[in-house]
Amino acid sequence: MSDTGSGSGTRDIDLVRVRYVDHEGTERLVRLEEAVRVPIEDGRTVRSIPSYRDQGHMPGRYWAATLGDFVEYESYLESKWLMLLDFDSDVISFATQPLEFDAVDGLGAWQHTPDVFARRRDGSVLLLDVKNPELRDEPKVQRQEERTLRACGRLGWDYAMVSEPDGQRWVNIDLLSSARRPLHLGEELAPRLLKLAHRPVAIGELLSFMQFPDLARGVLFHLMWFQKIVTDLDRPLRDSTMVKTAEGPRV
Structure with a gap:
């Protein structure tokens, strides 16, 4: 500056x-x-x-x-x-x-x-x-x-x-923030999501493997908030967005 x-x-x-x-x-x-x-x-x-x-x-x-x-x-x-x-x-x-x-x-x-x-x-x-x-x-x-x-x-x-933060990144983080509180319902889904995202996979495809995709979406967003599953947050989050389990999860 x-x-x-x-x-x-x-x-x-x-x-x-x-x-x-x-x-x-x-x-x-x-x-x-x-x-x-x-x-x-x-x-x-x-x-x-x-x-x-x-x-x-x-x-x-x-x-x-x-x-x-x-x-x-x-x-x-x-x-x-x-x-x-x-x-x-x-x-x-x-x-x-x-x-x-x-x-x-x-x-x-x-x-x-x-x-x-x-x-x-x-x-x-x-x-x-x-x-x-x-x-x-x-x-x-x-x-x-x-x-x-x-x-x-x-x-x-x-x-x-x-002043105002970057628009698209802010929108994405705001969306993920809805799942920032501790997991209770659906907590058991987290290990499977982490395993399935070991290689890059589209969000829609990842959720299609889950019995309750709406519930799994909330768990996925929780994992993404804590950066255990990552993606490019400078682009809109859609079902076609590619995500992947992080190499070094947030501690």
Whole structure:
């Protein structure tokens, strides 16, 4: 991501502190460099998500298979990115409204609470801000993006400001998400589906081997959500779509 700021004040961050709330509910304020050792994903939100009549966005709660618990989100757009993180096999934990940067630079004091904190399997961090695409070109949004990017750079964290996810991939993952909860009915079908998909096979053909194809479809989608059976998710999912048991199933 390229630098968008034009003033030296945003290029040299003089002081950045991080405010977070630990898992016991205690608010803490640490120097930026100390935050790298904090398990932010285990803490509580640093601010409550407002919900009121006629507000311009739709807050709610997303049930995350990765966590086995609900995560609050501030908008429907944000919920899409929670689902994408939930599907990402490299992500082991994530949290919303996770921390606040409290900083001073050459342009003055600033505070910012990013939308999502994600911890990857290798210990690395991804911080996301989810923005309405209509607001992306506003100077204050670009300044916020630059400041947050530079703070994350000092921490060794990845940072991105995102808007709408890729259309077709999102549609497919949204479809598979309907089967992300633990299997109960049809659980016994999973081993046979995995065996039958050992070599590439069309979804329709795979389901034709099953006594109850509608039930088996839900089990197949569950296996695909957990990436035990894989396909090209950048193309529409149809009965003609080729799928195959993964070489290294998600753990």
